[in-house]
Structures are given as structure tokens and as C-alpha cells.
Amino acid sequence: MLAAVRATAAVLVVKVVGLGMLIGFRTGFLGVGGGFLAVPALVIALRLPMAGAIGTSLLVIALNSTAGLADRFSGPVLATAFSGMLLAVGAVVAVESVLALSG
Structure with missing residues (x-):
């Protein structure tokens, strides 16, 4: 049971990271914000509630x-480190929330 949960979590993490990279590349290439692609991708690809x-x-x-x-x-050096820490914490919270919501 625990192995199945870990395997499911690993697949979900791979999907989230892959989707994030794809959206980041496309929005960076176009020079636009990612929200207009991220929200539909989360709903359609990951079946997250709206x-x-x-x-x-x-x-x-x-x-x-x-x-x-x-x-x-x-200054930029501290902000870069702070930003990285915030994004890491946010990613962990998001993955845990998705796992909790998905049952």
C-alpha cells in the first residue's frame, strides 16, 4: 500500500515538474505570464479542481x-536566494495539497 502511494506521488511530481517546465518555456518564449496556461493545464492534465x-x-x-x-x-543576491527558498517551500506545499485533495 505504501509503495503504491509513493509510486503515485512520484508520478504526480514528474507530471507537475514536466508541466511546469513546458508552461515556463512557452510563456518565457512568448514573453507573457504563465497563469493563462497554468490554470487550464492544472485542471485538464492534473485533474485539479478549478x-x-x-x-x-x-x-x-x-x-x-x-x-x-x-x-x-x-539587493539581487539576497532576493535570488529568498526567491528560491520561497519557490521550494511553495512547491512542497502545492504537491502536498494536491495529494491531500486527491484522496
Whole structure:
């Protein structure tokens, strides 16, 4: 049972990372924000409820805003480290939330 849960979690993490990389590449190439691709991708590809997808998108916006604020008041080196830590924590919270919501 535990091995099956771990395998399912590993597959989900691979899907989330792959989807994030694909969306990041496409939106970076086009020079636009990723929310308009991320929300439908979360709903369609990962079968996340719409409220969860919107909440995830809002979390990303909040993390980016916090990193920008840190950059404004501290300098780019500290802001880069802070941004990395925030995104790592946010990724862990998002994956755990998706696992909890999916049952």
C-alpha cells in the first residue's frame, strides 16, 4: 500500500515538474505570464479542481511579488536566494495539497 502511494506521488511530481517546465518555456518564449496556461493545464492534465488551480496560481503570484519586494529592499543576491527558498517551500506545499485533495 505504501509503495503504491509513493509510486503515485512520484508520478504526480514528474507530471507537475514536466508541466511546469513546458508552461515556463512557452510563456518565457512568448514573453507573457504563465497563469493563462497554468490554470487550464492544472485542471485538464492534473485533474485539479478549478478552485485548487486558481489558488495555486494566486500562490505563485504572491511568491513572485514577495521575491520582487525582497529584491527592491535588499539587493539581487539576497532576493535570488529568498526567491528560491520561497519557490521550494511553495512547491512542497502545492504537491502536498494536491495529494491531500486527491484522496
